[in-house]
Amino acid sequence: xxxxxxxxxxxxxxxxxxxxxxxxxxxxxxxxxxxxxxxxxxxxxxxxxxxxxxxxxxxxxxxxxxxxxxxxxxxxxxxxxxxxxxxxxxxxxxxxxxxxxxxxxxxxxxxxxxxxxxxxxxxxxxxxxxxxxxxxxxxxxxxxxxxxxxxxxxxxxxxxxxxxxxxxxxxxxxxxxxxxxxxxxxxxxxxxxxxxxxxxxxxxxxxxxxxxxxxxxxxxxxxxxxxxxxxxxxxxxxxxxxxxxxxxxxxxxxxxxxxxxxxxxxxxxxxxxxxxxxxxxxxxxxxxxxxxxxxxxxxxxxxxxxxxxx
Numbered sequence: 001x002x003x004x005x006x007x008x009x010x011x012x013x014x015x016x017x018x019x020x021x022x023x024x025x026x027x028x029x030x031x032x033x034x035x036x037x038x039x040x041x042x043x044x045x046x047x048x049x050x051x052x053x054x055x056x057x058x059x060x061x062x063x064x065x066x067x068x069x070x071x072x073x074x075x076x077x078x079x080x081x082x083x084x085x086x087x088x089x090x091x092x093x094x095x096x097x098x099x100x101x102x103x104x105x106x107x108x109x110x111x112x113x114x115x116x117x118x119x120x121x122x123x124x125x126x127x128x129x130x131x132x133x134x135x136x137x138x139x140x141x142x143x144x145x146x147x148x149x150x151x152x153x154x155x156x157x158x159x160x161x162x163x164x165x166x167x168x169x170x171x172x173x174x175x176x177x178x179x180x181x182x183x184x185x186x187x188x189x190x191x192x193x194x195x196x197x198x199x200x201x202x203x204x205x206x207x208x209x210x211x212x213x214x215x216x217x218x219x220x221x222x223x224x225x226x227x228x229x230x231x232x233x234x235x236x237x238x239x240x241x242x243x244x245x246x247x248x249x250x251x252x253x254x255x256x257x258x259x260x261x262x263x264x265x266x267x268x269x270x271x272x273x274x275x276x277x278x279x280x281x282x283x284x285x286x287x288x289x290x291x292x293x294x295x296x297x298x299x300x301x302x303x304x305x306x307x308x309x310x
Contacts, residue, residue: 010075112137200254234258
């Protein structure tokens with residue numbers, strides 16, 4: 001009997017994020033839906049290569065093995081494939097021994113409307129249109145970019161890194177800077193509001209639920225000093241003092257702890273990410289994402305940073 005999905009941290013993932021579908025997509029673009037269907041049927045037993053989100057998803061699911069009673073994590077497949085063409089995706093899931101049992105296939109239509117139905121705190125896809133529709137509808141979603149896929153089987157730790165403004169928190173502070181182009185005014189406003197927490201951004205619910213699991217790990221570590229922490233989180237933000245304090249206030253008000261926080265104040269995020277090597281990094285600004293190709297990157301198209309003309 002499956003565990004109630006309401007009690008889990010759920011991630012919805014499109015096949016385009018989980019696997020490398022570049023060859024399949026080429027067939028679809030050049031030859032159309034009919035030939036694509038034939039191609040997938042012929043290759044149904046040919047295992048798909050790992051996609052950008054694969055290392056993250058594999059480690060995310062493996063966390064359940066350390067907490068079998070709570071079994072807190074689940075991944076749901078939401079695919080634009082039809083049930084027939086989606087068989088190859090499921091065969092690949094079984095090949096890699098990923099514990100993904102729930103899925104929905106939409107025969108070419110966008111699956112974004114069903115994110116909330118599956119209680120998902122995140123939807124990952126390589127289809128930018130689907131992600132933008134999800135964000136516009138108020139759902140948590142991110143577009144995986146064509147970046148590195150490195151999956152070291154000897155490394156069972158899961159490292160997740162986030163930008164803060166426009167990702168974990170809303171874009172209130174970003175609006176001040178975008179509208180004034182005055183860094184001093186940005187710091188002044190954040191200092192004035194230092195005791196007022198930000199409202200959650202698209203991934204606010206995700207990091208809150210991740211933090212709940214991290215507290216379970218800390219409790220486990222207290223009982224068993226030999227237990228190795230599996231999940232680590234980091235926030236990498238362009239903020240620096242004095243605007244850092246409101247971020248800390250916000251996280252504290254949400255009862256969220258992170259392992260690492262970087263207040264860079266203009267230092268390129270690439271310098272940190274290439275040392276940390278997170279299995280996934282979320283940012284709302286493509287300015288930062290475009291400079292990095294050695295880390296799995298996810299763009300969150302939310303807020304003023306993504307409005308035309310901003």
